[in-house]
Amino acid sequence: MNLSDDARSILVFAAYHELTSGEPVKEVVLDDGAGHKASGKGQEELIEAGLIRINSDRAHITEDGEQVLVEILNAIRQATGD
Template sequence: MTQNLSSLSDDALAVFAFAAYHQLSSGQSVRSVARRDGVGHKASDAAVAELRERGLIEADDDEIRFTSQGEDALRGVIERLKSS
């Protein structure tokens, strides 16, 4: 079941937007994204905490990995983008 992401902060939604971009542009499933890219872009600590608390990701200093719930949510985001 796809999670309702409407209550997520914009920073947390940005993690999904980043992953959706990479999945759509590469045509390959995305299961993780870089937390910090080395050139100044990074997911906010608050977004990581929020997504972790909701059970959507696991993360370390370098990588954000989507849980099975997070992967389902990402699929839902992409489906909604394609149908809009």
């Protein structure tokens, strides 16, 4: 899988929320109304890759997406000494 940084940023946003909450993240807001908006290009890539499904203003992370998110979190932890 070869994703753009636009797509990666959405997954990293989910990883951020998982790291700060300590809880698994199953969905993320795509437009918070305060100027933070997920890239449309990134959304399309993740949909095509089967990693998210869009439901209104949220991206639901699929089972495959959850696996990628785990890999991202593991990479962050490994890179920072955990």
